[in-house]
Structures are given as C-alpha cells and as structure tokens.
Amino acid sequence: MSKIEPKTLKGFRDFLPEKQIPRQKMIDSIRASYERFGFEPLETPVLEYAETLVGKYGDEGDKLMYRFKDNGDRDVAMRYDLTIPLARVVAQNGEIKKPWKRYQISPVWRAENTQKGRYREFYQCDADIVGSSSPLADAEVLALAAATLKALGIRDFVIRINSREVINAFYDSLGLTEGEKISAIRAIDKIDKVGKDGVAEELTKNGIIYDTVQKLLAFAEVSIDAVKGQDELVKIGEELNVKEPLARLLSIVEVAYKLEPEARFVIDLSIARGLDYYTGIIFETTLQAAPQYGSVLSGGRYDGLVGMFSSKGVPAVGASIGLDRLYSALEELGLIKEERSTAKALIVNFDAALESDYLRLASELRASGVNTALYFETADLKKQLSYASEKGIRYAIIYGSNEAKEGKVIVKDLEKGEQEKVSVGDIAKYF
C-alpha cells in the first residue's frame, strides 16, 4: 500500500508542544484577565447556517467564507468571527440576563490567501458586553483591553480610538454620498501604510474633489493622546464640526483611563475598521516595538447586530485579540518563555526489580500535584538523564538498589547540576 503523504491544508497548522505550551499559557492569562472583569465563557459551533453569516461582513467577507453543503444538503458555513455567532446566541436566547458579559476564545476560518502571520484558521479571543449602551460599558472594554495586554507583560502598546459617530458627523458635514463615504473610509485607513500622498491619490481617483480631499486628510492626521491632548481635541472637534460625538468619545476614554491609568489611549481619526457593523467607538491596538504586525487587538460598538436576528435591538460593544498575531509579536519581543515539556520530574527506570516502587513514587508525586513522567523501559542512567534534559524535564528522580536499601531517593536538578538525597516519604515535600 502506498503511504499517504502527510501534509496540512494551506493556511492551517499544527501547534507542536514547544509552541503550544507557551501558547496555552498565553490563553490562560487572557482568560484569567477576562474573568477578572466578570466575563463569562461561551462556546458556539464551528458550523452555522450560511444565512446566519452571509451578508454580515460585506461582499469581501462573503467571498472569504468557507461555505458548503453538508451531508443533509444544508447550506452551511464555518464561523468567520465570533461576533455574529454571539449576536445569534443573544437573539436565540432571549432569557439571558442583560447586561451580559461573555468571552469566547476559539478558532475562526477565512479562506484568504496566506501570508506570514495570516492564516486560514486562526484564534480570536473575544470579550463583549451585550445589552448596555452605557458609556461605562465602552470604557470597560477599553480598560479590559489594556489590562489584558498588561497581564501578558506588554508595556508599549497604544490603543488608538475613533468613533463611527465622529466619522459620520464629519462626512455628513462634507456632504459625501454613501459610496464616497465607504471609499473614503477605506482610503483613510491606509494612511499609515501608503502615507498622506497615497491616500490623496486614492481619494482623487475615487472622484472626490480636491478641497474635500484636503479636509479628509486633515481629519485623518489627527492622532493625539486622549488624556494629555484633551484641550486640543476639544478645539479640533469644533473646527471639524464633530464637537458632540467627539466629546462623547472623550468622556468614554476618560473613564477607561480611570480604570487603567497606565494605558495609553490615543484619539486617532484615521482608524476606520473594515467591518460594516460598527456603530460607535472603534479601536485598534498596535505594539510600538512590533508595528509590522498591525493591530493585535481591535473592536468597537455594534448596536445594530443583534437586531438582524431579532425584532428587539440589543446594543453591544466588544474587543477581540488576534491570538496568532499577538503570539508572533511577543515571540519577536522575547516575551515568550520557551518550555518544551509539561513534566517537572522524570522517574528514572533503572532496575526492573524496583518497578513497583517506581509506580508508587509516580502516583504519590502526581497525587501531590507534581507533573511526573516515568521512563518506560529499563535503561542505563545516561540515556535517561539525557532524555530528561533534552526533553526539558528539570528533575530526575534516581532510585536504584543502593537507594532502596537506605529508603531514600536522589533528586537531581538537571538545570543546576546538583543532587540531593531525600527520604522516600518526603519526596513530595521536596517540590
């Protein structure tokens, strides 16, 4: 029989222990942070009826969706993000007490062309508050974002914030048509990448007149610290005819700042967000030391989404961490601690006659919470010690006929190269 070539699908990957151990720690940290703010876990199915997802992400989103007929000829799609499924859950389970704060850490699928740091299956860590239009909810999402990154050991992040209300008020004051608004949002969003001239060129190409282009550029260039630059921002609000919505945005950020005084919040009017469903604040987060990864944490308010599944409109605001991007960025910044094994101790198996003692040692250690591995074959010490050290297991527990006579075991710390004799009964205490 010919062997099947082992391979993974384009854009999909395996996470080997070396990566998955620190990755899982990262997930644990994020989850703990979300729970500290009182968010509750939700899990939803991979597959949804296609009609649930289609049309929610714009034409582009529909094209990138994994969609097919299942064995029962149902038109199904794999979830494209975690937000639409949440909206479906909220609409479907009206009894859920609101405001509801839920989080979900799960993979999503997009049939995009791959690139470095861009995959077809990737994880998102979402936290959303459903059923409150209070600015406090917006502020708490911003604070959560900051607190979660801080918990991961990240210091140099900047949360750049804008609001769809501000954008709309400004565009209306310019008298842009709906079509022009969309192309303006798209163009302005690229200002970091293509620069002012590039944006101007694209706007002009889209038929926007010179005067308006200049105004749009002036708008997009606003990037001011929300706390230190507050006076300046108030002035800009008046100049650009966006006084009211900008003031609302500033008061949200002020509250977030009280919750997370160490965070850096910047009002950046070039932030646009591609997804159609945002209605209020929108934000993106970049790491200053690793800007090439783009936004690692973004979100915003989307008050209209649940209404697409239910006659009752339910306001919502949330944030999403791109786990894979953040991991790559942290890896580059040296914030990922390499760990190769989950086992802390290896029981050296070196005298077949003592096997029952090895088994007892293993179960005692495990019962007291020490992650313990047992070498399966009887083999020489050398081989087993080198197995432990190469595997990244820190302690070797050596027990042979000599030790058996004394009722002791040798615990060898392979990192320090030291060893100690401990009596058999005290082994768990050693750790």
Add this chain to the structure above:
RNA sequence: GUGGCUAUAGUUUAGUGGUAAAACUUCGGUUUGUGGAACCGAUAUCGAGAGUUCGAUUCUCUCUAGCCACCCCA
C-alpha cells in the same frame, strides 16, 4: 481571488541531463549508576503528477505548499 518568487534528509543549505553532498537534529552504538561533550554508524523513490529524452532531482506543463505584493484583515 489576482500577480511575482521559491520547493533537495526533521532543519538550514550545496550540487548535477546518467538516481545526490555537508552541517545541525533525531535514532542506535562506543561493555552496562549520573545528562546537555567527543567518536562511529543509520536516516532523501531531490514537494506531487504528467510530458520531452536512451535516461530527469536537473528542461516543460499542471497541481500542491511557502514567501512577497494587491485586496482585505486578526
């Protein structure tokens, strides 16, 4: 989805129209109670399929995958 570049052991690379080198890794050994060293040895139908050819890993085509740009985004 469109366009460009790439594809040789687990990894990084060398090389040739006549079936392939090296380093590191992995596994085994160097006479058996102390590892991360040294030495010896093993491990490749040269991404897959088809075509041209007496003969292809080397040329051509298709597919697949990776990287880059666009698009979009996490």
